[in-house]
Structure formats: structure tokens, C-alpha cells
Amino acid sequence: MSLLTYREALKSALSEEIERDENVFILGEEVAQYNGAYKITEGLWKRFGDKRVVDTPISEAGFIGMGIGAAMLGLRPVMELMFWSFAYVAFDQIINNAGCIRYMSGGLVNLPIVIRGPANGGTNVGATHSHTPENILATNPGLKVVVPATAYDAKGLMKTAIRDNDPVLVMENTLLYGEKWEVPDGEYLIPLGVADIKRNGTDITIIAHGRAVLTSLKAAELLAAEHDINAEVVDLRSIRPLDEETILNSVRKTHRALVVEENKPFCSVGTQIAATLQENVFDELDAPVGRLSATDAPAIYSPPLEKKQLPDPQRVIAKVLQIC
Amino acid sequence: METLADSYADAAINSQLTKEEKIGFLREMFRIRRFEQTSLKYYNLGKMGGFLHLYSGQEAVALGTISLLGENDHVITAYRDHGHALAVGMDPKSCMAELFGKATGCSKGKGGSMHFFAPDKNYWGGHGIVGGQTPLAAGIAFALKYKGLRGCCLCYLGDGAINQGPFHEALNLVALFKLPAIYIIENNGYSMGTSQQRSSAFRDSLAQRADAYNMAWDVFKGEDLYEVRAKTQIAIDRAYHESEPTLLEIQTYRYYGHSVADANAKKYRKPEEIEKYKTQHDPLRIWTQHLLDEAIITEAEVEELDREAKEESNAAVQFAEESPFPEEREILTDIYWEVDHQTDAAKYGRYFFNS
Numbered sequence: 219m220s221l222l223t224y225r226e227a228l229k230s231a232l233s234e235e236i237e238r239d240e241n242v243f244i245l246g247e248e249v250a251q252y253n254g255a256y257k258i259t260e261g262l263w264k265r266f267g268d269k270r271v272v273d274t275p276i277s278e279a280g281f282i283g284m285g286i287g288a289a290m291l292g293l294r295p296v297m298e299l300m301f302w303s304f305a306y307v308a309f310d311q312i313i314n315n316a317g318c319i320r321y322m323s324g325g326l327v328n329l330p331i332v333i334r335g336p337a338n339g340g341t342n343v344g345a346t347h348s349h350t351p352e353n354i355l356a357t358n359p360g361l362k363v364v365v366p367a368t369a370y371d372a373k374g375l376m377k378t379a380i381r382d383n384d385p386v387l388v389m390e391n392t393l394l395y396g397e398k399w400e401v402p403d404g405e406y407l408i409p410l411g412v413a414d415i416k417r418n419g420t421d422i423t424i425i426a427h428g429r430a431v432l433t434s435l436k437a438a439e440l441l442a443a444e445h446d447i448n449a450e451v452v453d454l455r456s457i458r459p460l461d462e463e464t465i466l467n468s469v470r471k472t473h474r475a476l477v478v479e480e481n482k483p484f485c486s487v488g489t490q491i492a493a494t495l496q497e498n499v500f501d502e503l504d505a506p507v508g509r510l511s512a513t514d515a516p517a518i519y520s521p522p523l524e525k526k527q528l529p530d531p532q533r534v535i536a537k538v539l540q541i542c
Numbered sequence: 543m544e545t546l547a548d549s550y551a552d553a554a555i556n557s558q559l560t561k562e563e564k565i566g567f568l569r570e571m572f573r574i575r576r577f578e579q580t581s582l583k584y585y586n587l588g589k590m591g592g593f594l595h596l597y598s599g600q601e602a603v604a605l606g607t608i609s610l611l612g613e614n615d616h617v618i619t620a621y622r623d624h625g626h627a628l629a630v631g632m633d634p635k636s637c638m639a640e641l642f643g644k645a646t647g648c649s650k651g652k653g654g655s656m657h658f659f660a661p662d663k664n665y666w667g668g669h670g671i672v673g674g675q676t677p678l679a680a681g682i683a684f685a686l687k688y689k690g691l692r693g694c695c696l697c698y699l700g701d702g703a704i705n706q707g708p709f710h711e712a713l714n715l716v717a718l719f720k721l722p723a724i725y726i727i728e729n730n731g732y733s734m735g736t737s738q739q740r741s742s743a744f745r746d747s748l749a750q751r752a753d754a755y756n757m758a759w760d761v762f763k764g765e766d767l768y769e770v771r772a773k774t775q776i777a778i779d780r781a782y783h784e785s786e787p788t789l790l791e792i793q794t795y796r797y798y799g800h801s802v803a804d805a806n807a808k809k810y811r812k813p814e815e816i817e818k819y820k821t822q823h824d825p826l827r828i829w830t831q832h833l834l835d836e837a838i839i840t841e842a843e844v845e846e847l848d849r850e851a852k853e854e855s856n857a858a859v860q861f862a863e864e865s866p867f868p869e870e871r872e873i874l875t876d877i878y879w880e881v882d883h884q885t886d887a888a889k890y891g892r893y894f895f896n897s
Contacts, residue, residue: 243688269688275718280677280711287618287681290666293688310674310708319667323659324650325876327666359877359894382887383879411891459891490895497897 220403225395227369228258228334231376232296234405236262236270239294242380243270245285246298246335255300256336256395278308282333286315286385289329296380302337302389303349316385317360330383334376337365337389338429339480339517340528348517352389352427353486356458362386362410363457367431369399371455374408382410391429411459415468419450422474422542425465425491427454430478430529437534445535447542457487462494469499474541476508478529483511505541510534551832553772555610561838567609567767568833568844571601571826572851574625577634580855581624581641585802589863590641592654597625599797602825603728604629606770607696610778611664614693616682618666618675620700621656622728622796630663638858644865651868652876673699673706676725680712683721687785694722694781701791702733702741704748713789717755722781724774727791728764734800735810749791757787764794765823768832795819 222230235242248255250263250273263271274281278299285295299305305312312333319327339348356363362384366372372390379386416431417438424434431453438449450468454461469475475495477488492507513527550556578596585594597604604625608617619626627637632648640647641655648658658668666682669675679697686693703709704727716723727748733741742748752759758780762773770792777788797816799807821827833839874896880888 275711275714277711277714279708280680280715283674283677283708283712284681284684284715287666287678287683288685288688289681290661290678291616291682291685291689293685307707310671311677314671314674315669315678319659320879321876322649322653322657323661323667323876324648324652325879325882326649326659326661328879330879362878378887383883383885409887409890411889411893456891459888459893460895461891 219400221398222369222401223396223398224369224372224390225256225258227373227401228376228390229260229262231373231380232259233262233265235377235380236266241292241294243272243293243295244298245272245274245281245295247274247276247300249273249298254298256392258395259298278304279311282308283311283315285331286311286329289331290327294330294380296332296334299333299335301347302335302351303347305333305351306349312355312361313358317358320384321360328383329385331385332379332388333385334388335390336392338391338393339512340393340524342519342521342524344519345516350389350481350512352457353481355387356487360385362459363389364410364455365389365428365457366455367394367428367453369397370401371408371414371453373401374406375410375455377405378407378410386410389428393429408455410456411461412455413461413464414453414455415450415464416453417449417451419448419472421448421472422476422538423450423452423465423468423472424476424478424534424538425452425454426478427457427487428480430480433529433531434478434534437531437538440531440535441538445539447538449538454487462498465491465494466498469495470502473502473504475503476510476534476537476541478510478534480512480528483509483514486511508537508541510537550766550768550772553768553775555771555775556768564833565839565847567605568826568829568839569847569851570605570629571829572848573634573854574601574605574628575826576848576851576855577624577628577637577858580859581638582798582802584859590655591643593621593801593803594641594655595622595801596796596798597622599819599824600728600730600764600794601625602767602770602829603726603764603792603794606764606767607726607774610771610775611696612693614686614691616664616666616693616695618679618682618695619668619698620672620675620703621668621670622700623656623658623668626698627658627660627665627668630660630665632658632660632663632665634854634858635861639862639865642862642865643867644862645868645872646861646865650872650876673703673709675699676703676709676712677715679723679725680715680721683716683723683787684719686722692782694724694778696724696726698726698728700733701727701729701731701738701748704751705742713752713755713757716787717757720785721787722785723787724777724781725787725789727789728794729791730794730796732800732810735804735806737810747791749789752789757789759789759791761791761793764792765825766828767825795823
């Protein structure tokens with residue numbers, strides 16, 4: 219095991235897969251000579267050269283579409299969006315082309331692409347740069363969406379995403395890039411569609427994804443220390459496919475559930491989880507399912523206020539105390 | 543004095559054509575024309591849903607360009623895609639069945655008129671969103687270059703697509719990366735119901751916009767196969783030998799509305815205008831005349847080709863009529879490759895959320 223940052227873990231996944239498969243290449247803005255806007259691809263251009271690490275113009279619809287077209291002939295592009303917020307100018311390519319071509323061709327075409335980049339608020343860059351589109355992309359059958367919360371998950375999920383034969387959208391978090399976790403030295407893969415119980419507990423299940431998992435873990439420690447509540451924290455890791463079994467089994471054990479997310483509340487990932495719970499374990503619940511999302515407004519710039527817009531441990535604790 | 547048509551006929555790519563190949567081109571154009579007329583008839587009989595964008599009048603563009611392609615060349619187009627599909631060799635039965643929404647359709651009844659695909663014939667759709675296919679073509683050309691293959695990607699679009707942002711992004715990318723893509727604007731003069739003059743800002747031509755990307759371009763007429771082939775071959779040679787893209791604008795005309803559902807099809811164009819094209823610029827008439835002039839076909843043989851094409855279209859309809867609709871369970875297949883193939887990757891988690 220080594221202590222790696224989330225950034226280093228991603229980079230190691232990318233370099234291992236570039237070495238492993240000659241069809242894997244990186245495409246994106248500033249990914250090569252600039253070493254990556256967030257340094258995820260630092261050193262890769264120097265190591266692998268122009269063919270495997272390709273700088274594109276600022277042209278998201280163009281280069282995402284180009285990657286999809288290249289995948290038609292069997293290449294496996296890993297496309298970096300400097301921010302997932304920038305995907306909004308490429309939605310036709312992502313949703314209609316990456317998401318629907320397999321279906322509309324009656325299964326004749328498959329598109330082994332990865333689109334990756336950060337999708338988070340909390341960095342005071344205003345609403346246009348702070349979107350969390352996991353819900354609006356996961357709503358499209360044909361697309362897969364994963365949101366790793368730790369370096370370990372980031373590497374294992376990224377490698378699996380690159381080897382997957384369908385479009386996989388990987389949503390990272392700039393606030394986590396510099397955080398460190400234990401990561402195995404050898405190769406490992408994490409399957410898509412498998413949630414991870416990040417903390418075992420008995421009194422309530424907190425279901426989260428992305429950075430909200432870490433917020434929930436902090437809250438769980440405080441709940442145990444200060445309120446004698448033993449919370450289980452389930453990290454979804456993958457939004458679509460979704461590991462409902464792990465969520466449902468956990469709630470069958472704890473009989474209480476809170477969904478925590480940095481998504482906005484309307485038609486969010488949490489909405490889907492809440493619906494799943496009431497459909498499947500209604501009789502097991504001792505309290506209504508709680509939800510804590512980002513405050514329902516465009517991301518505010520003002521730094522102290524933006525902090526309050528996203529779930530923090532205190533807000534998680536307050537919600538848990540309402541439920542338990 | 544030598545006419546222009548003669549000089550195109552003398553172009554190397556044309557002068558080497560055999561009599562059989564030339565007759566074959568006429569056969570192909572009749573097949574496309576009859577397929578469209580037949581599909582219109584059954585669309586009007588309520589046999590198919592959605593939209594039907596007919597290619598009639600533009601046949602020499604698809605056939606002329608696609609007739610030049612080889613093993614590593616690829617084709618991608620927009621929603622007016624039947625002509626290109628037949629020109630690459632797709633089976634009219636499976637195309638007609640797709641229009642009828644049948645399980646035997648080229649996309650198993652899942653794509654419809656605008657979304658024909660045949661990867662085994664290097665035919666990558668069939669795309670419904672105006673201009674949405676243009677970055678994909680850049681990617682196909684990118685992959686050819688990445689793999690070190692000598693080939694090109696022909697990407698067709700209408701004149702209405704040239705004002706979409708992704709088209710310009712695609713032009714910039716293929717010029718910047720020197721990719722063997724050939725964009726072909728099939729300029730039929732109308733962006734749905736809006737004439738070129740009311741939809742596009744331009745000086746002399748639409749293709750001239752390529753100058754802004756330091757990219758080669760050409761404008762020519764799309765009614766004569768000799769001209770289409772001679773001019774397109776220059777772009778193909780550029781792609782093959784210089785790995786440089788080209789933007790072609792091929793002037794053509796569609797006899798029907800934007801789609802059959804185009805309620806104003808006869809309002810924004812004068813009947814005399816349509817009639818003029820049908821009588822003076824029809825690609826089938828022009829090619830037939832070449833073959834008669836060259837004494838390689840007789841009137842009777844022309845009629846026979848047309849009759850065969852009609853029969854083929856009728857047989858395609860019969861096939862479509864007799865084919866079953868897809869089973870209801872087919873709604874949930876062909877979404878994820880891993881799920882369809884029941885791989886290890888598809889073992890975990892829920893993919894579909896039907897309650």
C-alpha cells in the first residue's frame with residue numbers, strides 16, 4: 219500500500235491503461251503540454267507522446283464528438299473535461315451520440331469511451347463552473363455514471379471504466395484531488411455497480427456519493443461520539459448501474475435512512491434513492507427517508523455562503539437527529 | 543468544341559469505368575429513386591411513423607461520391623440517409639423494414655428513417671440532429687490516422703447544418719489535426735423551409751467558409767455523376783496522400799419537402815422551380831442521356847433497369863409487411879454492450895429502473 223492523492227491515483231490508472239492497450243488515448247484541453255489544468259495528466263505527454271495524449275482546442279462539442287467517432291472504429295478515448303460543467307455545450311454529443319447510437323443502430327455499434335473531469339461546487343467559481351450533472355446524465359439509458367469519493371475508488375473505477383465497452387462518465391472532485399488515501403501498489407479493478415460500506419453502523423444508513431461520503435463519515439464520527447448514534451455510511455460509487463442491494467440490505471438492518479448529496483434536490487440522485495427505498499423497504503422503515511442536498515439555488519460565489527450551500531457534517535447531524 | 547461534361551467524362555477516374563460499371567450506376571440511381579417513391583407511398587398509407595426525408599433529386603451526390611470509395615473509407619450522414627445507405631450497399635429490404643418499424647429492420651426497428659447504420663459497410667449513420675454527425679466524422683478520420691490506415695471519411699450534411707456550432711468545431715479540428723475527412727454540403731437550397739439567402743451569411747458560396755480554417759474547398763454541381771466523381775476524387779486524393787481535409791459544396795435539389803410532413807413544401811418553392819429541376823437537372827435523366835449518347839445502353843434496357851428497381855422496392859415492402867414487429871422485450875436490449883453480452887462487467891448493480 220502507498221499513500222496516494224486522488225490525483226496521483228487517477229494518473230496511475232490512466233498511465234497503466236495507456237500502457238496496457240494501444241487503443242487507449244487521452245483527449246482534452248491542456249491535457250498534454252500544459253500537464254492538465256488540474257494536473258491529473260501531469261507527465262503523461264512527456265512519457266507517452268503526441269499520439270497518446272492529445273491537446274484539443276477549447277471545443278467540447280467538437281472534441282467529445284471526435285472521441286465518440288474515433289470509438290466507432292475501435293479506439294478507446296479517455297476525454298477530459300476541465301469541468302463537467304463544460305459538458306453542457308456538448309450535451310448533444312454525449313446524450314444523443316454517445317448515449318443513443320447503440321440503441322438506434324439496433325446494437326450494431328458500441329462506444330467504449332470515458333469522459334472524465336471534476337463535477338463539484340465549493341470552490342467559489344460561480345454557478346457556471348459548479349454543476350454536478352450526475353443525475354441529469356444518469357437519467358439517460360445508454361450512459362454509465364460513476365462518482366469516486368476516495369483515491370482507492372478513483373483508481374479502481376477509472377481502470378474499469380476504460381476497459382468497459384460502453385460510455386462511462388467519471389465525475390471527480392477538485393476538492394479531493396490533493397487528499398490522500400491508502401492505495402494498493404499492484405493493479406486492481408473495482409466493478410461498476412458495486413456500492414461500498416465505508417462505515418459499519420446499526421442505527422441509521424447514510425447513503426451518499428462523491429465528496430458527500432466524506433462529509434457523512436465525519437458526521438458519523440461526531441454522531442457516535444456526541445449522540446451515541448452508530449451510523450452506517452454507504453458510498454454508492456456508481457450511480458448507474460446502481461447497487462440497490464447494498465442500500466436495501468443496509469436499511470433493512472438500520473431501519474432508518476438519510477440520503478446526502480451535493481446534487482441539487484429536484485430529480486436528484488437522492489430522489490431516486492428515496493423512491494427505491496419506499497418501493498422496496500417501506501415496511502422496514504421506522505421513519506421517513508431523510509434527504510440532504512445542496513441548497514436549491516445556482517451555486518453562489520461568496521465563499522462563506524457557498525460553504526453553507528453544500529452539505530456539511532453539522533447539517534448531516536441535524537438531519538440524522540430528526541430521523542433517529 | 544469539347545464540353546465541360548466531356549472533360550469530366552475524360553477525368554482518369556471516369557475514363558477507366560467499364561460499360562458494366564456505368565450501367566451499374568444507373569441501376570443504383572433507379573434503386574434509390576424507386577425506394578424513395580415506394581416509401582412515400584406507404585408512408586402516406588400510414589404504414590410508418592415519424593418523419594420521412596426523401597432523397598429524390600439528389601441521387602448523383604450519394605452515388606457519385608460513394609462509388610469512389612475503397613476498403614478503408616467511411617461514410618456518415620444526416621437524417622436524409624436512405625440514398626447513402628443504398629449506395630453503400632445496404633439491403634433495401636432491411637431499410638424498408640426499418641421504416642415500417644419491424645424487427646427485421648437494419649436497426650431492428652429501433653432507429654427509424656433517420657437512423658440507418660451498417661458498420662460492416664463502413665456506414666456510421668443516419669443522424670437526426672442537424673450537424674450532430676460532423677464531429678463524429680472528425681473522429682472516424684482521427685481513428686484512420688491513429689491506426690495508420692490510408693482512407694477517408696465522407697461526411698454529408700445539408701446546407702442548413704452549416705450554421706451549427708459543432709460543424710465549425712469539426713472543421714477546425716480536422717484542419718488543425720490534418721485529418722482525412724471530406725465534408726460534403728449537399729446544398730439543396732433550403733434549410734427546411736428557409737432559403738439559403740434567408741439562413742446563411744456568405745459571399746460567393748457556403749464552402750468558402752473553409753478558407754477561414756485554411757482548408758481546401760470546392761463547389762460544383764451534383765446532377766452529373768461524371769462531374770461529382772471527378773471533383774470528389776480530388777478531395778479523396780488529398781485525404782489519401784496529404785492527410786488533409788476538404789469541404790465540398792455540391793449543388794443539388796430535392797423534389798419533395800424537407801420531410802413528407804413539411805406542410806409548406808409547395809409554398810416556399812414555386813412549382814415551376816421544382817419542374818425545372820425535374821426536367822433539366824435530374825441526375826437519372828442526365829446519366830441516362832450519357833449512356834445513350836455513348837451507345838452503351840438502349841432505351842429498352844433503361845426501362846428494364848427501372849422496372850427491376852420498382853420490383854425490388856415492391857419486394858422490400860412485401861418483406862417489411864410480412865415481418866413481425868419487435869417483441870416488447872426488445873425495448874430493453876441494445877442499450878449497453880456489456881448487458882447485451884452478459885459479461886462480468888454487467889453482473890453488478892441495476893441498469894434499468896422500471897418499476
